[in-house]
Amino acid sequence: MAMHTPLKQTYNYAFLDEGSKKEIRRATLKAVAIPGYQVPFASREMPIGRGWGTGGLQLTLSLIGDGDTLKVIDQGNDDSVNAVSIKKLVQACTNVAVTTDAEQATLIQSRHRIPEVPIRADQILVFQVPIPEPLRFVEPKEKKSKHLHAEMDYSGIWLRLYEDIVKWGKISIGADYPALAHKRYIFAPSPIPRYDLPKLHQAEGLFLFGAGREKKIYAIPPYTDVEPLAFDDYPFEVEHFEGCSCRLCGSTDSFLDELYDEAAGQTFYQCSDTGYCRKCRERGAQHGK
């Protein structure tokens, strides 16, 4: 059986009709022009589940062309079922090459991770976003949160952080940690770990965020200030991996997945970025020779 069967001619190149792709690109340009601002767009229904990466997929399909090399990761992993499924779909309706090497890719679609190797100026990283509105957990209504952004009234979210400190002794937000884009809009970086958030600050590459069900596109363009929300006496902290290393490549400077070996009754760690881990191992093997 072929690895991927090309879709029949009834579907356009890159699935969406050209009018739709143009509309998505126009929304994307606006998003790039206003860092962190959520641009509403007429999100299309895609052949994957709503909530399974349709926003990211629409961005990818609106941008992709024959010269591109695509990498798709889910939680850092190239081989995760949803990443494989998305990659298969893009391959079925385009002629693009795919890779697991972040440095070879021109376009990377990711769910909840930024690759360990920094994104270059000639690369675009597309995020899949479940909830694009950082104020949603303090203000459930879209109409209201839009006003709050317009007036830069962010007291609600600051208060929430303060209450966290009172209650837990520290800010209790795990992933999807809110940050301020270029001193103007608070934005949700999608559920990437806090570990990845500093990678958005003054970066070389372009970061695009697509929320399909919520019908929003936003962007962190190159060289944008990205400041995680924090207090002077309660600074922003990333996840702790002191004393841990990847059991496969030995890396101590990457985001690690925690795994539990039931048989051995042991906790061990492994790079979440599988492409990075593979390269580390290959390099290690070469040095070994």
Place this chain on the structure above:
Amino acid sequence: MGYVAVTGGQQAIETANLLNQWYRLKDADHALEVTAIEKQMRHLVDRVISESGLYAPNDAALALKQAEGDPAEAAFLLRAYRSTLERNVESLTVDPGQMRVIRRISSAFKDIPGSQILGPTADYTHRLLNFTLRNEEAQAALKSVLQQLPKQDNPHTDHRQPFRKVADLLRAQGLLSPPNARNGLVDITRDKLTFPVPRSAKLQLLSRGDTGAMTALACSSMREHTAQHPTVAELRVGYVELTVAYPLASNETLSLGEVMVTEVETINSFTKKDNGDVQFQLGYGLTFGQNETKAIAMAILEQRLETDGTSPTHDEEFVLLHVDSIEANGFVSHLKLPHYITFQSKLDVLRQAQKLAAEKTDHQEV
């Protein structure tokens, strides 16, 4: 170990797809014919074309076959297919007053112009399993039905003229308040949605909403607020003609054919307008196919969204963002995806909080 930590995702997917096919066919004597689904699973097909917003009964039947009868999955397949289709023309406004009616009832007036027509409905059947359907011979059964039908009700010989709508009669008597001012005609499949949404977007979202979700919300609205019990001025099912402007002559139209729709107009409690007029408010529901409960639910919800109030059904974000079958199913089912990163991050925060709590306790004990 889970479905991501090991490599081999590609092969795991291929296998899952094959197993899905195996389960679909393993006990089949013969494959379901798409046409049989289209012609004999009428309400299921109607539900799918309505919830997908694509009037394509045969494609809907194919989607149902592929989805093994899951209406949410079938509507999803059609919706995704529709995303790839160009919009070439816009149809002209349809006047449901010109409908070729097959069924039409009013709960408001006993006597309506054109009279009540029960038409095809299971409303008055007893819900007893009909075991004779197990061994039915289609042609013989059809012949027997036609023989028993009174002549004037024989669909082959029936040529009813269009009826005036009940709401038009009320309107002529000045009993109905006009709908809130139009604020723009949008296409929700092409234009971005911003809140508050224009009335046209509201109607489109409701028209392709999930039957079950809308029925539940409409039910809650009626139970909580008994004063809001609406009356069905008219429910009509039938065929309306779709036409487009003829591009070469400004005053001519081209007919594209007919689509079956269900239209419901409900009368709700009366309101006092700013100018002092006291009038009834209309609720409006329109769906593809024969989807009567959904059309009634739509009329109820539409009216609720047009009026102010504190219950959830007055809240357009609450109603409109959650009644779409494709979106609600997608979001709830996405929980099946790995969440290792977010969970790891949360775990880290919890451990830090535990550490802080323990330090605090130690400190107090000292």
